[in-house]
Amino acid sequence: MVIGRWWQGLRERREQAAVARRAIPDDLWKRTLVRYPFLRRRDTADAAALRRLTSLFLDRKEFSVAGGLRLDDAMVVAIAAQAVLPVLRLGLARYDGFVGIVVHPGQVVARRAVADDDGIVHEYDEVLAGEAMEGGPVMLSWQDVRGAGRSAALGYNVVIHEFAHVLDMADGLADGVPLLPADIPAQAWRDLLRREYGAFVRRTEAGEDTLLDPYAAQAEEEFFAVASEAFFVDPAQTRREHPELYEMFARFYRQDPAVETAAPRGGG
């Protein structure tokens, strides 16, 4: 008990020192919230927690660049603030499995190879706005991160997408099933995800307009990542179009962004 309290005290002091070391100036934080309105929280304690987690994230993660990009404070704060939004109530320890974040100026072309049933290898190019691998690093296109304020209306957010993959892979499997709390049985999660995914694939095949990017039809783990983007950056529309999924995500993320965000609402 006493040891526990001592440890807790030590941890709090260390975190406090990290937050002070990585303090985000008021004007920079305000500009970040203007640029990315989906980060704004109604509740002042939530707003403060997001800013504090952003500082802790900056203290624990290492940024590097590619393609001659120059990173400034506004850029790393923009990335960190969006990255910690999904773990606002889950805690930053969910991201302990990796350290590095590589930022590219724009999207990246990756050479892929797949073998067909006859063992013939086919090569193709895949254009990536981001990528997450188990154990990291997380790769991001700055062009996509920068546009995240505007693209929120499309439910698009590359940072949240990749960090949803990080949460998904925490159990060693990229399958659309993250580490779940005791009150969400894995089977219930899987059943709902499969049902929603199947319905979504049918809608995209029928050429219907969808809130979620049709890329979500690739696989269940992509559906989870794409739906997580929309959940955070266009929550009202997500709740309307996917009420059951929204409710399950709200229980998993322990957030209700359709209610808790302070961003100005669009009509409808």
Ligand SMILES: [Zn+2]
């Ligand atoms: Zn993905």
